[in-house]
Amino acid sequence: TQLLEQSPQFLSIQEGENLTVYCNSSSVFSSLQWYRQEPGEGPVLLVTVVTGGEVKKLKRLTFQFGDARKDSSLHITAAQPGDTGLYLCAGAPSGAGGTSYGKLTFGQGTILTVHP
């Protein structure tokens, strides 16, 4: 069974601060996705990283996939209240075929609160 552990579970910061959320596993993933979910809504895809060592930037958000494709991080620069939400990482299995094909493994999420 592939597991993804996210840390920290909760993060409460002031507007303007920087933060990093981590997503770790002992398993290799073919790709990893980051989602943000606001209360009362479904998760919204932010980014997909595919290549080991890959770095993607989305405005103030920087996503990195570990070289071994077992871990990832999300860094937010100068956080704003609009960044508040549940951040989820999700990994796709590295092997094709079988029932695991197409099945994402989700981390338990990081609840981020940015205070004005």
Add this chain to the structure above:
Amino acid sequence: EAGVVQSPRYKIIEKKQPVAFWCNPISGHNTLYWYRQNLGQGPELLIRYENEEAVDDSQLPKDRFSAERLKGVDSTLKIQPAELGDSAVYLCASSLGPGMGYEQYFGPGTRLTVT
């Protein structure tokens, strides 16, 4: 383009009652997923469809849960009878296919409260 549509958005029922959730995926998306999400946790897959075929229902509690996707488009998830522990948000998601980078698009969910 319309996103994934789910209804109802909220449902409150008494335990032992039946309940059904409906999902209409993004047009052209062959893969449909039903997830259950507890408060502050990540989604847990219940069932995955490729067109009308359920290809992964290993996490679906089959004694009380059932699902169907008759024409390979919209889908219904049913619980009968509901238990207190079924209170959660039920999310539907769709994707072009398992090979398309696994990028899934989620609906807003149905929040179920069992009293």
